Amino acid sequence: MTVFIVDIEAVDTRYTKQWKEHLPKQLAKHVKTDIVVISGGDTPQATTPGAFLNFGGTNVYKSKQLEQIGEMFCKGEVKDGDYFLYTDAWNPTVIQLKYMAELLGVNIRIGGLWHAGSYDPADFLGRLIGDRYWVRHAEYSMFQCYDHNYFATDFHIRLFAKGFAKYASEDVDTWISKNTKSEKIVRCGWPMEYLKDTLDSYKNMPKKNLVLFPHRVAPEKQVDIFRDLQAEFDDVEFVVCQEQNLTKDEYHKLLGEAKIVFSANLQETLGISAYEGALVNAIPMVPNRLSYVEMYPSAFKYNSGWTKDWKSYLANKDKVVNTIRDYIDNYDTYISKLENLNETLNEDFFSGDALYATIWENVR
Numbered sequence: 001m002t003v004f005i006v007d008i009e010a011v012d013t014r015y016t017k018q019w020k021e022h023l024p025k026q027l028a029k030h031v032k033t034d035i036v037v038i039s040g041g042d043t044p045q046a047t048t049p050g051a052f053l054n055f056g057g058t059n060v061y062k063s064k065q066l067e068q069i070g071e072m073f074c075k076g077e078v079k080d081g082d083y084f085l086y087t088d089a090w091n092p093t094v095i096q097l098k099y100m101a102e103l104l105g106v107n108i109r110i111g112g113l114w115h116a117g118s119y120d121p122a123d124f125l126g127r128l129i130g131d132r133y134w135v136r137h138a139e140y141s142m143f144q145c146y147d148h149n150y151f152a153t154d155f156h157i158r159l160f161a162k163g164f165a166k167y168a169s170e171d172v173d174t175w176i177s178k179n180t181k182s183e184k185i186v187r188c189g190w191p192m193e194y195l196k197d198t199l200d201s202y203k204n205m206p207k208k209n210l211v212l213f214p215h216r217v218a219p220e221k222q223v224d225i226f227r228d229l230q231a232e233f234d235d236v237e238f239v240v241c242q243e244q245n246l247t248k249d250e251y252h253k254l255l256g257e258a259k260i261v262f263s264a265n266l267q268e269t270l271g272i273s274a275y276e277g278a279l280v281n282a283i284p285m286v287p288n289r290l291s292y293v294e295m296y297p298s299a300f301k302y303n304s305g306w307t308k309d310w311k312s313y314l315a316n317k318d319k320v321v322n323t324i325r326d327y328i329d330n331y332d333t334y335i336s337k338l339e340n341l342n343e344t345l346n347e348d349f350f351s352g353d354a355l356y357a358t359i360w361e362n363v364r
Contacts, residue, residue, distance in 0.1 A: 001081045001363040002034040003027065006069075008088040009040060009061045012248065015192065015272055019087060022194040023352075027085075030356035033363055040064040066093040073100045078108065083363045086112035089142060089149065098145040109362045111148035111355075113190070114156065115269065119163030122220040122267035131163075140164050148183060148358055152190050152349060153291040156269040183358065190270060191352030199279045202256030209236045209328055210258040212282070214251075214273035215265060217242050222264040225313050225320075229262075232321045236328060258282040259331050260324065264307035265290060275345050283327050283334050295349060299337050 005024060010017040020039075028035050040061030072078050078101070086094060089112030101108050118125040118135045129135045143149055143164065151157045157176060165175035179185040211229075215221040223240060230238040239258075241251055255261070261277030263286045270291055274284035286292040289304040302323050306316035313320065327334055 001083070002036055002079070003031055003083045003085060003359060003363060004078075005035065005037045006065055006084055006086045006091065006093070007037055007039055009058060016087075017248070018194065018198070019191070023087065023191050026191055026193065026352060027356060027359070030353070031360045031363065038065050038068050062091055062093050065091075066096055069093065069097055070100065073104060073106070078106050080107040081363060082106075082108045083359055084108060084110045085359060086110070086146075088112070089114040089146060090117055090139070092138065092142065094142055094145045109147045110145060111150060111186075111359065112142070112146045113150045113152075113355075114160065116267070117160075117163075119160055120267060120269070124218070127219070136163065140167055146184075147362070148186050149179075150186050150188050150355060150358075152188070152270040154187060154294055155291045157185060157187060159269070186354065186358055188354035188358070189347075189349045189351040190272075191355055192272070192350040193346070193352060195276065195279060195350060196346060199252060199255075199276060202252050202280045205253070205256035205280070207259050207281070207331070208257045210254075211236060211238050211260040211262050211324065212254060212258045212277070213238070213240045213242075214255070214261050214277065215242070215263065220265065220267035222266060222307065222310075222313075224310065225264045225307055226262055228313075228317075229321065229324065232317075233324070236324070252276075252280070255282055256280045260285050260327050262324075263287060263292070264313070266308075268292065270349065271295065272350075275350055278338055278342055278345065281335050281338060283331070283338075285323065285327060295345065297337070297341065299334060300341070 005027070007020065008016050010020045024035050024037055041064055084097060091112070094110060094112065097110065116123040116125065117139050118129050118131065119139065120126045121130070125135065151160065158172065161172045161176050165172045168175055170178070176185065213223060213226040217223050217240065226238060226240065239254065241254065246254065255277055258277065260283045261274055263271070263274060265287070268290040271286070274286055278284050284296060284300050286296055286301055287304045287307055288301040292301060302320070305312055306319055307313050
């Protein structure tokens with residue numbers, strides 16, 4: 001049996017580059033069978049402004065993957081019992097994979113990791129395309145193609161269900177329960193256990209009064225709030241990381257020097273940057289909403305209403321400022337609480353164990 005990884009294109013400054021290196025190795029430790037990566041080759045490093053990918057380049061990449069998959073079917077290289085793992089479930093080639101497998105009578109299993117889509121009104125797709133029939137039905141078709149739809153948080157599962165339960169004429173809770181029991185939906189951590197070791201050397205760097213905005217510069221991340229906060233502090237530096245043209249190592253060094261990583265996000269289905277900060281003793285300051293609700297204890301969450309929009313921020317600016325000041329002035333007190341938090345995040349949200357177990361059960 002073979003596990004084929006249909007990967008997501010790598011951008012040097014994103015975790016997708018790290019997945020290229022680490023995911024096949026991690027999967028091979030848990031799934032004792034052949035691992036084959038289906039790559040689309042080189043991809044443009046410049047993402048579409050505010051987005052996760054290059055909107056043109058990503059389709060070139062996926063088309064090259066599809067060509068390889070089709071050739072493998074033509075050569076008889078895809079066998080009964082093989083498993084295809086899409087590291088980004090939003091990949092229309094899964095429909096053509098399903099088409100070939102069923103028409104040629106090859107019994108495979110398929111899994112996909114969902115990151116975002118039009119079902120999230122705060123995502124790029126949700127904002128620019130919304131609930132138009134073509135995209136919503138395309139996403140639902142992709143969902144149906146996958147035997148296992150992987151989600152990193154319960155928040156993301158519920159968000160997804162709100163967009164698609166109606167197609168089964170079911171309420172959200174019923175739809176989630178049914179699809180979870182059948183393993184059509186699997187809640188699992190993302191395969192990022194390598195991060196603990198990768199960031200360990202940055203953990204004990206000398207700290208500065210430094211607050212980082214580690215997110216994409218996009219409307220749903222509300223960078224204007226962060227920029228406005230800078231004027232309230234004479235002794236604290238505020239840095240928008242994406243505007244610094246940093247290498248991954250430079251970014252990690254900046255994380256190692258920071259006392260706080262700040263979020264006012266309106267869209268977050270996991271939140272890797274807050275976790276990276278926690279690993280190197282930078283306090284994650286996150287709103288009590290989105291995926292953060294289930295991931296972080298109250299010590300690191302502020303009232304969601306303070307930054308739900310610009311008007312709310314202005315009305316509650318003093319509270320945000322006071323919270324930052326508290327974290328800076330009482331840094332050592334808050335850091336003592338990070339060890340238990342990191343253990344929880346490592347085990348429940350940034351370990352691929354549940355993902356690997358599901359794949360292994362389906363290829364043996």
